[in-house]
Amino acid sequence: xxxxxxxxxxxxxxxxxxxxxxxxxxxxxxxxxxxxxxxxxxxxxxxxxxxxxxxxxxxxxxxxxxxxxxxxxxxxxxxxxxxxxxxxxxxxxxxxxxxxxxxxxxxxxxxxxxxxxxxxxxxxxxxxxxxxxxxxxxxxxxxxxxxxxxxxxxxxxxxxxxxxxxxxxxxxxxxxxxxxxxxxxxxxxxxxxxxxxxxxxxxxxxxxxxxxxxxxxxxxxxxxxxxxxxxxxxxxxxxxxxxxxxxxxxxxxxxxxxxxxxxxxxxxxxxxxxxxxxxxxxxxxxxxxxxxxxxxxxxxxxxxxxxxxxxxxxxxxxxxxxxxxxxxxxxxxxxxxxxxxxx
Numbered sequence: 001x002x003x004x005x006x007x008x009x010x011x012x013x014x015x016x017x018x019x020x021x022x023x024x025x026x027x028x029x030x031x032x033x034x035x036x037x038x039x040x041x042x043x044x045x046x047x048x049x050x051x052x053x054x055x056x057x058x059x060x061x062x063x064x065x066x067x068x069x070x071x072x073x074x075x076x077x078x079x080x081x082x083x084x085x086x087x088x089x090x091x092x093x094x095x096x097x098x099x100x101x102x103x104x105x106x107x108x109x110x111x112x113x114x115x116x117x118x119x120x121x122x123x124x125x126x127x128x129x130x131x132x133x134x135x136x137x138x139x140x141x142x143x144x145x146x147x148x149x150x151x152x153x154x155x156x157x158x159x160x161x162x163x164x165x166x167x168x169x170x171x172x173x174x175x176x177x178x179x180x181x182x183x184x185x186x187x188x189x190x191x192x193x194x195x196x197x198x199x200x201x202x203x204x205x206x207x208x209x210x211x212x213x214x215x216x217x218x219x220x221x222x223x224x225x226x227x228x229x230x231x232x233x234x235x236x237x238x239x240x241x242x243x244x245x246x247x248x249x250x251x252x253x254x255x256x257x258x259x260x261x262x263x264x265x266x267x268x269x270x271x272x273x274x275x276x277x278x279x280x281x282x283x284x285x286x287x288x289x290x291x292x293x294x295x296x297x298x299x300x301x302x303x304x305x306x307x308x309x310x311x312x313x314x315x316x317x318x319x320x321x322x323x324x325x326x327x328x329x330x331x332x333x334x335x336x337x338x339x340x341x342x343x
C-alpha cells in the first residue's frame with residue numbers, strides 16, 4: 001500500500017496510533033522542497049497551550065469559524081500564462097474527503113501551528129489528488145526529514161505549506177491564551193460562588209471543632225450557589241463578614257480585553273468578534289467597513305501563503321499559478337451594498 005493510500009480511508013486513519021516520518025532527502029527527488037531544512041521551526045515546547053484549550057475561548061472559536069468557513073468555501077482556480085484553466089484545481093477527490101475539508105484542515109493548521117502538510121498523488125501530468133495530513137501525525141528531525149507514521153516518503157509525495165512565519169497562535173499567542181483561560185476559570189468560579197466573598201469569623205472563646213467548621217462552610221457554600229437564592233444561619237460564636245464588591249466589573253473588562261487580544265492574534269476585526277475598547281474608539285463602525293477589512297486583511301493572512309505554495313512549479317507547473325476565486329465574496333458585498341432597504 002502506498003503512502004497516499006494511508007490517508008485515503010478514514011478507518012485506516014483512526015487505526016494508526018504511532019507518529020509518522022517523511023524524508024525530504026531522496027536521490028531521486030527534483031523538488032526544491034528537499035533542499036530546505038524545516039526542523040528548527042519546530043523547536044521548543046508549547047507547554048500547556050493546546051488547540052483544544054484554545055478553542056474553549058469563545059472569541060477564538062468564532063474567529064476560527066469565520067476564517068475557515070469563508071476560505072474553505074472559495075474554489076481554487078489555476079491560471080496558465082495568465083489564462084484560466086477550464087476546470088477548478090482538484091475540485092474532486094477520489095479519497096472520499098471533500099475539497100472543503102481539505103482546505104479547512106490546511107487553514108486550521110496554519111492558524112494554530114503555522115505549517116500544514118498535504119499528501120499528494122501524481123501521474124505524468126501532475127497532481128491528481130491531495131489529502132491533508134493530520135498535524136499530530138507528522139513532525140521533523142534535525143536533518144530536515146518529515147516524520148509521518150514512521151514511513152519515509154519523498155518530497156514528490158507531499159506538499160509542505162509554510163504559513164506567515166509567526167509560529168501560529170499557539171506559539172505567538174501562548175501568554176494571551178493562558179491569560180484568557182485563567183480569566184475564564186476565575187469568572188466561572190465567581191459565577192458559581194457569587195461575590196462578595198464571605199468569611200465566617202469566630203468571635204467567642206468557645207472554639208468550634210474542625211468538623212463543625214467544615215460542616216458550616218459546606219452549608220454556606222451550598223446555599224450561596226443555589227439557583228433559588230441563599231439564606232444562611234450563624235450562632236452566637238460566628239459573625240458573618242463580607243469582602244469585595246458585588247459588581248466585579250473587572251471580569252467584564254477583562255473578558256472584553258480577551259476579545260481584543262484574539263482579534264490582534266487572528267487578524268479578524270474586533271467588532272466582528274463582538275468586542276471593542278470603547279464606543280469612542282471603534283475602528284470598524286459599519287457593516288460594510290467590517291466586511292471590507294475582513295476580506296482585504298483577515299483572509300489574506302491565511303490565503304496568501306496557501307496560494308504562494310500551490311503556485312510553485314512542483315505543484316502547478318511552470319507558467320501556472322493557483323489562486324482562490326474571491327469573486328463570490330465581492331459579488332455578495334456589492335449585492336449587500338446595492339440591496340434596497342425598507343423605510
